[in-house]
Amino acid sequence: MNLQSTFFEELKNEDVGGVAYKNLSLKKKILDYFANIGNATITDLSKALTTSTPKINNLILELIEAGLVEDFGKVESSVGRRPNMYGLSPDSVFFIGVEVKKNYVNIGLINFQKDLVKTTKDIPYALGNHPSSLESLCEIINHFIKNLHIDTKKILGLGINLSGRIDYKTGHSYSYFHFNEQPLTQVIQEKTNIPTFLENDSRAMAYGEFTCGIVQEEKNVLFVNIDHGIGLGMMIEGELYYGKSGFSGEFGHIPLYNNEILCHCGKKGCLETEASGKALLQVFKQKVKNGATSIVTQNHKKLEDIKLEDIIQAANNDDILSIELIAQIGEKLGKGIALLINLFNPELVILGGILSSTGDYIYLPIKSAINKYSLSKVSNDTELKISQLGDNAGILGACLLVRNKLLN
Missing domain, CATH: 3.30.420.40 (ATPase, nucleotide binding domain)
Structure with a gap:
């Protein structure tokens, strides 16, 4: 019998009530503490969960029996008996x-x-x-x-x-x-x-970066995903923000441009139509068609075979055309990010997604545009960084x- 799976099945059982429900709830809180705060002693858990040490001790023993928690042995203590440290069993689930x-x-x-x-x-x-x-x-x-x-x-x-x-x-x-x-x-x-x-x-x-990446003590953070489209993940007061219907973060569909380019959302003038990976790809192909040279065309004789990843790779290999077009995209995107900074006054803006892998080629034009278009008293309190996790985020x-x- 798989005790770990059985335990999580019990957690989803809506028919559990009384003492059994209370015990399951406390076990869940213990696991949540280990998962989000770290290893702890019985005393630590008792204080954090405002529950008696004998009760916590019994629940810990049951979680150890289920294979979800491990006893990592004694910890250093300057006075009295050394307590045991407990935490999640890494390979239990x-x-x-x-x-x-x-x-x-x-x-x-x-x-x-x-x-x-x-x-x-x-x-x-x-x-x-x-x-x-x-x-x-x-x-x-x-x-x-x-x-x-x-x-x-x-x-x-x-x-x-x-x-x-x-x-x-x-x-x-x-x-x-x-x-x-x-x-x-x-x-x-x-x-x-x-x-x-x-x-x-x-x-x-965004959540990956908030929990495992470059975010430290910041509580108000924006994560801009620069890919074929443009997405946004928001952490407000330490919580991931969804909005009423769960559709928050449609940053790429802010109507910033008075153009006739039809976005895939069905509207015209969206930020994505001029400041996304898809826009970069379209402009790049048009430039090559008009006679511009690039190392990308050495491997792709047909325009339809060129992908966004090819342009990024070329830029990282000092291809002039790719670098220039990425800078143009960055300047336009930076104007949009300046709008976000003026609205949210965040502590940190993180650049993620495939275009962020071009480093300073995208970062510097974005930073320049933010300085140009945002309110200085607001943007001075906002740091701009590139994702630490990259494609693991x-x-x-x-x-x-x-x-x-x-x-x-």
């Missing part, structure tokens, strides 16, 4: 995170203590709003699971990041794979046999959001 991009998939596995156990990145994939694309995604996930050297019963959840409008509460995606009334999470769960959760990609990346965020859902 696992979580999978899947980051779905336009041309590839990143997928990873973390243990209970949020250590990345295994990752597979840049798996070729074509994201499209049709059944064959969904089928291909499920095949990628199942292949990853098949090659894991762990008991799959210990995998308690699967988190999937998709761009666009996501209802994380119901599991519906309204931008991709919305073929019928059945939630997308249910469709994927039936194909993988693992409880599945869905999240907007920018929000999941989405994987970690997806996994940890699933872990949180189970513990909360």
Whole structure:
């Protein structure tokens, strides 16, 4: 019998009441403390949870028996008896995170203590709003699971990041794979046999960075995901912000431009139409078509074969055309970020997503535009940094959001 899985099944049992419910609730709080604060002694937990030490001790013993908690032995103490330190048993349970991009998939596995156990990145994939694309995604996930050297019963959840409008509460995606009334999470769960959760990609990346990345003591942080589109994840007063319907963060669809470029959202003039990876790709192809030279065309004779990743790689290899166009994108994006800074007055703005991997080529034009367009008294209190986690942000965020859902 898998005691870990049994315990989490008990947590979801709505029929539990009385003392049993109270004990389960306290166990959940203990696990949450270990997960988000760290290892602790019985005394630490008793104070934090305002519960008697004998009660905490009994619950810890039950969690050890279930295989979820470990006794790490005595800790140093200057006076009295040395207490024992307890914490999560790292390999008792696992979580999978899947980051779905336009041309590839990143997928990873973390243990209970949020250590990345295994990752597979840049798996070729074509994201499209049709059944064959969904089928291909499920095949990628199942292949990853098949090659894991762990008991799959210990995998308690699967988190999937998709761009666009996501209802994380119901599991519906309204931008991709919305073929019928059945939630997308249910469709994927039936194909993988693992409880599945869905999240907007920018929000999941933001959460990964907030919890494991560059964020330290800051409580009000914006994470700008610069990819084919532009997304935004927000932490307000230390909490991930969803908005009323869970659709917050549509930064790329702010109508900043008076142009006739039709955005994929159906509107014209969106920030994405001139300041995104998709816009960069379109302008780049037009420049090459008009006679501009680039090292990208050495490997791609046909314009339709050029991908955003090719332009980024070229920029990082000192390709002049790629660098110049990225700078133009950065200047336009910086104007939009200046608007956000004026609105939110954040402590920190983090640049993430594939375009952030160009470093100063995107950072410096954005920084310059922020200085130009934002109110100095507001922006002076805001730091601008590039994501510390890079392409691990989405994987970690997806996994940890699933872990949180189970513990909360």
